[in-house]
Amino acid sequence: MDKIASLKRLLDPKKIAVIGASKSKEKVGGIVFRRLMESRRRLFPVNPKETAIEGYKVSPDIRSLPKDIDLAVITLSAEKAVEAVEMCIERGIPNYIIVAGGFGEVGAEGRDLEDRLKQLAKAHPINILGPNSLGIFLPDENIDTIFVEHGDKALDRNGRVACIVQSGSVGVEALGYASNTGYGMRAFVGLGNKCDLDEVDFLHYFSQDEKTNCLGFYLENIEKGREFLSAAKKTATQKPVVVLKAGMTHTAASAVSSHTGKLAGSDNVISGALKQFGIQRVYDDEEFCDATKVLSMLSGAPGNRVAVLTAAGGYGVMCTDFIEKKDSRAALVMAKLSEATKKRIKAATFPFTACENPVDITASATDKMFSESLDALIRDEGVDLIICIAFFAPPGISENLIDIIAEKIRNSDKPVIVFTKYGPFTDNCIKNLYYAGVAAYPSVGRAVRAARVLVERTAIQKRLLQEEKCRKN
Amino acid sequence: MDKIASLKRLLDPKKIAVIGASKSKEKVGGIVFRRLMESRRRLFPVNPKETAIEGYKVSPDIRSLPKDIDLAVITLSAEKAVEAVEMCIERGIPNYIIVAGGFGEVGAEGRDLEDRLKQLAKAHPINILGPNSLGIFLPDENIDTIFVEHGDKALDRNGRVACIVQSGSVGVEALGYASNTGYGMRAFVGLGNKCDLDEVDFLHYFSQDEKTNCLGFYLENIEKGREFLSAAKKTATQKPVVVLKAGMTHTAASAVSSHTGKLAGSDNVISGALKQFGIQRVYDDEEFCDATKVLSMLSGAPGNRVAVLTAAGGYGVMCTDFIEKKDSRAALVMAKLSEATKKRIKAATFPFTACENPVDITASATDKMFSESLDALIRDEGVDLIICIAFFAPPGISENLIDIIAEKIRNSDKPVIVFTKYGPFTDNCIKNLYYAGVAAYPSVGRAVRAARVLVERTAIQKRLLQEEKCRKN
Secondary structure, eight states, X not given: OOHHHHHHHHHSOSEEEEETOOSOXXXXXXXXXXXXXXXXXXXXXXXXXXXXXXXXXOBSSGGGSOTTOOEEEEOSOHHHHHHHHHXXXXXXXXXXXXXXXXXXXXXXXXXXXXXXXXXXXXXXXXXXXXXXXXXXXXGGGTEEOOOSOOOOTTSOTTOOEEEEESOHHHHHHHHHHHHHHOOOEEEEEXXXXXXXOOHHHHHHHHHHOTTOSEEEEEESOOSSHHHHHHHHHHHHTTSOEEEEEOOOSHHHHHHHHHHHSSOOOOHHHHHXXXXXXXXXXXXXXXXXXXXXXXXXXXXXXXXSEEEEEESSHHHHHHHHHHHHSOOSSOOOEEOOOOHHHHHHHHHHSOTTOBOSSSEEOOTTOOHHHHHHHHHHHHHOTTOSEEEEEEESOSTTOOTTHHHHHHHHHHTOXXXXXXXXXXXXXXXXXXXXXXXXXOEEESSHHHHHXXXXXXXXXXXXXXXXXXXXXXHHO | OOHHHHHHHHHSOSEEEEETOOSOSSSHHHHHHHHHHTTOSEEEEEOTTOSEETTEEOBSSGGGSOTTOOEEEEOSOXXXXXXXXXXXXXXXXXXXXXXXXXXXXXXXXXXXXXXXXXXXXXXXXXXXXXXXXXXXXXXXXXXXXXXXXXXXXXXXXXXXXXXXXXXXXXXHHHXXXXXXXXXXXXXXXXXXXXXXXXXXXXXXXXXXXXXXXXXXXXXXXXXXXXXXXXXXXXXXXXXXXXXXXOOOSHHHHHHHHHHHSSOOOOHHHHHHHHHHTTOEEESXXXXXXXXXXXXXXXXXXXXXXXXXXXXXXXXXXXXXXXXXXXXXXXXXXXXXXXXXXXXXXXXXXXXXXXXXXSEEOOTTOOHHHHHHHHHHHHHOTTOSEEEEEEESOSTTOOTTHHHHHHHHHHTOSSOEEEEEEBXXXXXXXXXXXXXXXXXXXXXXXXXXXHHHHHHHHHHXXXXXXXXXXXXXX
16 A cells, blocks of 8 residues: 555545543543544544443453554554554554653653664564654544644634644644644644654645645654655645644754754754745744744735725835835735726825835725725736735724625735734634634734745745756656 | 913913814714813813803804813814904913814915914914824823724823824824723824924923823924924933934925925935934834834843844744844844853743744743743843743743733843734733733734834944033033
């Protein structure tokens, strides 16, 4: 069986054994089991001390399990987990998620245990995710083995970002963050210590997964650098690949080493390589979520000419500052609006409207004026991308603006990014925009950064396709 | 009467006339009047069409007002507002807040009206704030004339930042933003079109105000550049001065001009000048709030050696990346911890704890371990500043951590900045930290940026005091 097919059994299993399933709602084995109860898959809890959990019959040992289990989620502590894998292999189970820490990251003794897992993975036709893995979460598949609290309510169906993260804490917090403001998650995979499965395996898998349109990695080290880069480059001709690589600096690199027990590569080398191979690098979890969000929601920008629409003059000015600021990402320029566009906007708003871009329709604007001005900008051929500054303070602006903007965006190919703030309702407003299909951000800087990421992506794809074409000729 | 004393009558008035006070709860004159009802000052509503509002007797005209009114808040539309000022001057009223827009920012006709106000201000011993002013808000004084919704609940008493903002929308949103996460506001002043009072007046005022320990300005243009800079420099020897100057770039500068009807200065010139005069420049409202928050809550950092404490290894690595990254603000370095510190931390946590800074006490950490490790870092003389990464996901960490960190900070002079994330509870957690006296931020990048702002501030003050000393000798 090829790797893709075997990973499909891991990520979309029919029969799941939970080794160490527990009655307790506090224990990891109890939490994971209850999460999986919502998966509509056949579950086989194993625990010598229990006979039934939540109405499920419990097997006393691994030998009593059926022979066609697809995945064993092992919630036992380190040493017991290794023994369980050995027994499961005898039972013919092909896939494993090992939750426990206490392996390579805690010194010599743990390293020995991890080496045993490595050898098992080498000697047998199995896949091991972890140890020290946060688990997997695929909303569309109803699969969730993540034992820590993660606010998944906003990570609704039809999400298209595959997130592959090495560190547990960063993964959980990014999940929580994303769920506050709306985020379309296709899959979340916690790599943990990578004793067997690693970023390269999941890069291959999600490159070919039809439901994924953007891949994001949080990595502290990249072991098979060459393999990862060339596979990522191939992927990047079709789907954006974003990498948050922690450990840029010398001190950070040695911190990575003590955190995961592995060496982080030299940062300059990594940075140059990522760029060359068409990978978009980000520097923290906020930027990771922001970038993957815009890349999965918008398909690109034909150029870098930005129009800004605002009812709040000051923010229009600030936004222009950010657009014209030098930045290591793609350069942006303020679009020069056509005379026809200016005329249309003035007609739709006020004779004194400042139409030079940023277009400031002032706090006297209404929903209708906003809508018609946006429409004029969408139609302007000199505009590649629009940043809408949506505020609800002006008396003529209502919350209907969300639907108005969403409808305009649905009916157009031109990318539109929204910056909005709404006091304590900001997060909720951004979430509602997300539900309506609009990529929105709560600060000028982040909205403009998202625009750069999008423009950069289009340029990367163009370059990679060009290179590919040259090679073929 | 000198300017400071006359501005005190504006900002802390005993008797306030509201010209255009309204029964309607929707009209500006109704909203402002009701806000002022909570001020415990004597109010004198004026409206020819009403006899009573909310139990207050209404004067039919300005002539019927008593002679010793300190402040007239004028909520009439542009032309009527100018006429009202003329009548109020006859009545001897010294201070005015003009809320209405429709002046210099809307073209020739409005400019004429604004010129009339300018001439009145020149010809008489009065102060005019505005027109197009958002109003003033001083929580300690119970004074609030801001007509738009602003979530002021978290802007509790004893706040020490004076915010002077030119643009209404930016001011309101910054207020809303600040109130989500806790922010100590001493005063908020909306400058509006600055026909009379401007940033220089309030710079002088709040420099001398004992309750203010940090001044923040959002400016789109600086007219009396030389005066502002030299006054700011003098202030900056004692209190930090932060400026958000929109309109850096060429296009942005022309947008400013159409937004406020005034010219923005050349940006490079402004940028260089601000630096030289000890002013800390920020680039958006988020950075404005972040910087003024840390500057008002912490008194400085003796040096730039940072220690990072975390229970989430990945974030420790990312934080190190940000600390060692090049930045136009003050450079930071990772502190080298003493052997005694490492020994103390290992004794308080685990023998395998990574103590090389970032100190990663792992997800097995407890409140007590966090507390003792923080204590060890505070005592280390090689550490100038600490960034605490506080997460609540580890089972041994409880919400008590907030109080634990706060107590350590209270009992020490060493500055501590917290980075925290807590899924949908993040904002609330940051607010609770604020109430406990701790400056906290929701992203690694922002926490490290705050650290840079603080280190930069200490260096600026040292330099300015040195210069002053040299001049005196």
